[in-house]
Amino acid sequence: MVELEPPLLDAVFHALGDPTRRRMLRALADGGVRTVGQLAEPFAISLAAASKHIKALESAGLIRREVRGRTHLCRLEPGPLATADQWLRFYERFWTDRLDALDRLLREDDARQAAASPPTPPTPKTRKGDKP
């Protein structure tokens, strides 16, 4: 039950648990670099509230901020997203198993139905009218 960098994972998952912060990351993914004002713009929130969200993203290492005079430029930092993804992928076999089990059940159900019904002539794939 050893975990890689749990404090980072805490901050990353916490940061991702808010729709405003997820949309800010998406804006950075779509647009490259954004000022704090540009990141805040699509939301009906104050600059102070936006700044708090940006700080949460920053302390999770999800964005990097470059200060140029009075302008703060933000960039996406994808590394911690890769760490979070790595954590999630441990569970991939569980959701894959679930889909495999569903697939198996459907096949078994098909087979049962085929065995229960009397043999019928194979259904033609094309109707007579389709042929010239």
Added chain:
Amino acid sequence: MVELEPPLLDAVFHALGDPTRRRMLRALADGGVRTVGQLAEPFAISLAAASKHIKALESAGLIRREVRGRTHLCRLEPGPLATADQWLRFYERFWTDRLDALDRLLREDDARQAAASPPTPPTPKTRKGDKP
């Protein structure tokens, strides 16, 4: 900037932002089914605190609880982890690009060094003293 099921993602990422809850999920992944008491056991927390964590996991759809008399049995529900993973994988190209760029820089650096230094005989892989 459309997101699939944002309220679910809020709850899932929030639930994952805590190391106790992540370890509970891991225990369910390793052990299949656990009672609330068994899930609480490895942590120095009260049953009430453990129950609160379990409720957070439950409301994110990450575990399913089956009540048998006075025993509550918990199981992992992998579906919402798959949804979170799907959200993260949108950003995969960013962390892959970053690694590719690093790889390119290292190769360019190698090529520059090779061009700058005069041709030398290949370095022997073993030292003379290594040979019997």
